[in-house]
Amino acid sequence: MPKYLDPVFAALSDPTRRQVVERLSQGPASVSELAKPFAMSLPAFVQHLGVLEDSGLIGSRKQGRVRTCYLERAALDRLDGWVAQVQGYWETRLGALTDYAQARHQQNREERES
Amino acid sequence: MPKYLDPVFAALSDPTRRQVVERLSQGPASVSELAKPFAMSLPAFVQHLGVLEDSGLIGSRKQGRVRTCYLERAALDRLDGWVAQVQGYWETRLGALTDYAQARHQQNREERES
DNA sequence: TTGATACTTAACTATTGACCTAAGTATCGT
DNA sequence: ACGATACTTAGGTCAATAGTTAAGTATCAA
Numbered sequence: 001m002p003k004y005l006d007p008v009f010a011a012l013s014d015p016t017r018r019q020v021v022e023r024l025s026q027g028p029a030s031v032s033e034l035a036k037p038f039a040m041s042l043p044a045f046v047q048h049l050g051v052l053e054d055s056g057l058i059g060s061r062k063q064g065r066v067r068t069c070y071l072e073r074a075a076l077d078r079l080d081g082w083v084a085q086v087q088g089y090w091e092t093r094l095g096a097l098t099d100y101a102q103a104r105h106q107q108n109r110e111e112r113e114s
Numbered sequence: 115m116p117k118y119l120d121p122v123f124a125a126l127s128d129p130t131r132r133q134v135v136e137r138l139s140q141g142p143a144s145v146s147e148l149a150k151p152f153a154m155s156l157p158a159f160v161q162h163l164g165v166l167e168d169s170g171l172i173g174s175r176k177q178g179r180v181r182t183c184y185l186e187r188a189a190l191d192r193l194d195g196w197v198a199q200v201q202g203y204w205e206t207r208l209g210a211l212t213d214y215a216q217a218r219h220q221q222n223r224e225e226r227e228s
Numbered sequence: 229t230t231g232a233t234a235c236t237t238a239a240c241t242a243t244t245g246a247c248c249t250a251a252g253t254a255t256c257g258t
Numbered sequence: 259a260c261g262a263t264a265c266t267t268a269g270g271t272c273a274a275t276a277g278t279t280a281a282g283t284a285t286c287a288a
Binding site for chain 2: 246247248249253255256
């Protein structure tokens with residue numbers, strides 16, 4: 001049971017933070033740019049960014065007085081991996097894949113024999 | 115921004131609850147069966163089940179004195195939908211698909227012309 | 229160099245979440 | 259009918275989260 005998923009799920013349990021992730025999936029943005037849609041105080045908002053960054057879902061770099069945030073795809077991939085696992089994703093997809101591979105194998109043999 | 119995801123992510127931010135979901139992905143189980151791997155008190159554990167059920171991730175039915183819990187796949191699918199969206203899933207997968215289709219198309223033309 | 233911009237830090241409050249123990253209810257097996 | 263089983267309800271503790279205001283620092287633009 002991979003424990004690193006704790007902060008990822010916790011981070012995404014908040015609508016503000018999910019909206020930030022959705023926004024960042026379109027490309028990087030500055031802190032104030034990200035904060036604009038929200039009514040809360042800036043410190044409160046920055047705390048949300050902190051939660052997201054601690055979880056590994058986003059990263060950030062500061063140039064001059066501007067901090068630019070970006071999505072960290074790797075974290076999202078790990079999340080997707082867990083969901084796929086409990087969905088029985090690999091069972092069905094790999095099942096389909098091996099079915100396909102076996103059909104190909106069979107087909108090749110028939111072609112050789114004909 | 116679908117708000118029903120709040121309780122889903124919140125529910126999965128706890129390792130106990132994720133383990134329960136993992137267990138239930140193998141098939142239904144009773145409360146005490148689910149509780150067995152955990153050190154905590156039964157009331158505490160049942161609270162976790164309550165969180166999962168409120169989130170829609172699991173369902174349960176009581177027959178006699180036994181409550182049986184099962185995974186609610188629909189909730190998991192909605193979760194996966196959100197993740198896929200911010201991953202740019204459709205962009206990349208559909209992109210790959212059209213690439214493939216175009217390659218096929220090209221290949222077919224070459225075969226006809228040879 | 230001065231004022232505005234873009235955060236950052238600090239300190240505090242209110243709510244929620246995760247656990248506990250203790251006691252209660254409903255069902256099943258004998 | 260009676261004891262054991264499988265939860266359920268009630269009530270309380272403690273730490274963590276989400277928000278606030280106020281004040282500070284660092285950069286850019288004129």
